[in-house]
Amino acid sequence: GLILGIESSCDETSAAVVRGGREALSNVVASQLIHGDYGGVVPELASREHLRAIVPVVQQAMQQAGVAYSDLEAIAVTAGPGLAGALLVGLTFAKALAFGTELPLIGVNHLEGHIHAVLMHSEESFAEASPLLALVVSGGHTHLYLATKTPENTWHYRNVGKTLDDAAGEAYDKVAKLLGLPYPGGPWMDALAKHGDPKAVPFSFAQIKTKATGNTAPKLAREADDQTRRFDLSFSGIKTAVRRYVELHAMRERIDARARALQESGLAKGKPSDPATLTRALAYFEPETLNLIASFQASVTGYLTRTVFAATEHFGARGLLVSGGVAANSELRQRISAEAARRRLPVAFPSIALSTDNAAMIAAAAWPKLRAGQFAPETMEPTPQLRLG
Numbered sequence: 001g002l003i004l005g006i007e008s009s010c011d012e013t014s015a016a017v018v019r020g021g022r023e024a025l026s027n028v029v030a031s032q033l034i035h036g037d038y039g040g041v042v043p044e045l046a047s048r049e050h051l052r053a054i055v056p057v058v059q060q061a062m063q064q065a066g067v068a069y070s071d072l073e074a075i076a077v078t079a080g081p082g083l084a085g086a087l088l089v090g091l092t093f094a095k096a097l098a099f100g101t102e103l104p105l106i107g108v109n110h111l112e113g114h115i116h117a118v119l120m121h122s123e124e125s126f127a128e129a130s131p132l133l134a135l136v137v138s139g140g141h142t143h144l145y146l147a148t149k150t151p152e153n154t155w156h157y158r159n160v161g162k163t164l165d166d167a168a169g170e171a172y173d174k175v176a177k178l179l180g181l182p183y184p185g186g187p188w189m190d191a192l193a194k195h196g197d198p199k200a201v202p203f204s205f206a207q208i209k210t211k212a213t214g215n216t217a218p219k220l221a222r223e224a225d226d227q228t229r230r231f232d233l234s235f236s237g238i239k240t241a242v243r244r245y246v247e248l249h250a251m252r253e254r255i256d257a258r259a260r261a262l263q264e265s266g267l268a269k270g271k272p273s274d275p276a277t278l279t280r281a282l283a284y285f286e287p288e289t290l291n292l293i294a295s296f297q298a299s300v301t302g303y304l305t306r307t308v309f310a311a312t313e314h315f316g317a318r319g320l321l322v323s324g325g326v327a328a329n330s331e332l333r334q335r336i337s338a339e340a341a342r343r344r345l346p347v348a349f350p351s352i353a354l355s356t357d358n359a360a361m362i363a364a365a366a367w368p369k370l371r372a373g374q375f376a377p378e379t380m381e382p383t384p385q386l387r388l389g
């Protein structure tokens with residue numbers, strides 16, 4: 001049951017060999033550091049870097065796993081969503097390799113991959129629990145899925161909520177940029193939030209009613225309607241609120257001066273998870289900014305937590321999976337874990353290594369498809385806007 005997985009949807013080139021959908025024999029991730037200089041991923045550069053990295057990354061994954069192509073049962077590759085040119089590199093390579101080795105090819109949705117990053121080391125703790133609610137929360141997505149086991153033992157997904165504007169990670173990164181923090185801002189915001197007062201600035205989120213509900217409809221229709229109830233989110237309001245706060249309190253000059261100081265001291269290139277880096281960086285922050293950051297973090301994580309549990313309750317979910325880059329956020333983990341414990345609902349998060357983009361999760365997601373005989377057609381093409389469910 002060995003599957004070689006290949007992932008190239010955004011800015012990491014990755015290859016992994018996974019046994020039985022669970023055990024990663026290797027998981028090589030080449031991250032494209034070049035985008036840091038531009039404050040965001042540049043698509044043309046991403047494709048070029050994938051082209052450069054794909055052959056050595058796959059070779060390394062095979063070598064580290066200590067297997068030959070003849071030991072494999074299938075090759076799995078991300079078909080979408082993602083950057084068109086980036087996806088094309090991984091998909092073309094996987095197709096050629098499958099052709100040359102006469103192995104079947106399996107196309108995987110990147111979001112299903114993120115969900116399997118959690119399932120691959122926690123499926124036992126959910127036993128036969130179904131349906132599960134899955135929150136995929138990253139720089140590009142904030143999506144809620146109801147995942148149901150099918151009779152063929154594969155998973156069926158239904159989208160029951162998503163952000164109508166910015167993704168949560170995107171909101172973190174944009175607010176961080178507004179406050180002059182290094183890129184990517186999410187981890188910096190998380191670390192700095194612990195040093196401010198979360199109650200200092202009262203942010204609020206509007207209730208989103210994507211689907212109008214009235215109680216004039218007959219009872220049966222109302223119940224049917226209930227299954228279509230959505231749990232959509234919005235993060236553009238809080239971003240605007242932070243910008244207005246910064247203007248109102250005339251913080252602009254201080255922010256620019258601090259951004260320069262963090263660059264010049266080299267701290268901007270450091271990791272906020274390193275205690276020494278964080279301590280040195282904290283010297284540049286006054287309480288007002290730290291309070292703003294702490295309030296932002298408390299509001300966003302509280303909002304995500306409330307929405308998630310409203311959905312688990314509404315759909316009678318038997319377990320909860322949280323994945324994507326923002327699943328690394330300490331306050332989000334803590335709030336969701338506490339609420340899940342209170343409700344006696346099993347919950348699982350990815351390991352830190354599997355929370356960001358990687359190929360092990362792609363190979364893991366392909367395992368039930370391999371057993372169910374769900375292979376990719378020869379005409380498979382990259383689908384930048386691919387949806388799940």
Ligand code: ATP
Binds near residue numbers: 138139173187330
């Ligand atoms: P996608 O997976 O949707 O295509 P992506 O590649 O940008 O998008 P990931 O690599 O999964 O997403 O996650 C990166 C995002 O996670 C960034 O927005 C980053 O700021 C955010 N992030 C990482 N750690 C934290 C944290 N501790 N707190 C908040 N946000 C975080």
Ligand code: FE
Binds near residue numbers: 356
């Ligand atoms: Fe991702």
Ligand code: MG
Binds near residue numbers: 010011012356357
């Ligand atoms: Mg990424």
